[in-house]
């Protein structure tokens with residue numbers, strides 16, 4: 001398989017560990033191992049101290065899948081497979097699709113949600129939002145269905161726009177899929193990061209027999225370094241096929257990562273609530289900041305997740321704006337083209353503690369350079 005460069009990841013590779021300030025990251029600050037262990041009960045601490053660094057169960061340890069299973073209904077541990085999130089996505093697309101199949105996915109989007117299916121040779125239709133409010137209308141999705149549609153890919157809370165669906169809109173998506181007998185792959189990496197006043201959606205695998213849910217510790221938990229993700233689906237045959245594919249990739253998960261993930265998931269509220277509080281505070285700070293620069297930015301506050309897609313009212317392309325900004329100030333932002341969207345937007349990430357300091361630096365730069 002030939003696959004195009006993952007532009008977003010290459011841009012992060014270039015700047016993430018050298019830029020002084022990260023204004024576009026979708027993950028929250030990483031918690032320390034000590035933060036996780038400080039929540040552990042006696043049995044969990046024993047797991048950690050007795051940990052042996054051999055191979056682990058390829059589907060994910062029983063204890064880990066039991067911890068994950070508490071977040072899903074109607075399912076047993078055979079319905080759960082643990083691997084790194086990007087790997088799971090790659091496996092799922094390869095198991096579910098063949099060249100020539102028609103797939104509906106979203107745009108703008110996290111690149112792997114359209115690039116992997118493109119590399120497989122699928123025909124793609126894009127479900128696009130209304131740019132005045134980033135609303136994805138399920139009626140538009142319905143119009144994209146074809147006779148050979150083999151998969152619908154959705155992502156809510158949405159990266160990068162922060163868009164979310166109401167429960168009745170999600171039900172509409174399921175109705176469209178069920179009527180046409182199409183599986184839905186639901187990337188729920190930002191699950192539970194509800195920062196507006198909308199109702200939290202259930203995992204798709206709870207409500208649709210052909211729903212496939214992806215979640216992990218990277219975003220909602222602030223633990224991207226664990227590399228723990230999981231797919232949950234009611235279809236046990238699919239789960240077996242995914243597991244067989246994994247034997248050609250990572251084979252099994254990191255043993256320390258599994259134990260820390262068990263503890264984190266068992267005590268999820270502590271970590272997720274901390275992140276929600278920080279994101280809400282930073283959304284407020286950014287709203288105030290934009291009021292000072294109404295001629296430069298148009299900001300639609302996110303409904304959920306940790307990011308927003310902000311319009312630049314400037315003459316130069318977004319890539320040029322981001323490149324100059326990182327070169328001159330050390331502030332990293334990600335331009336829209338990294339999400340397959342060729343307009344003047346940048347992603348803003350709200351998960352960092354030093355957000356107000358970064359805005360202070362950005363304010364200085366804008367006043368000196370764009371006024």
Ligand SMILES: Cc1ncc(COP(=O)(O)O)c(C=O)c1O
Nearest residue numbers: 026085086110155159187189218
């Ligand atoms: C929507 C979405 N899905 C999947 C991933 C992959 O997560 P990870 O980087 O932890 O593999 C990301 C990461 O940014 C994402 O935004």
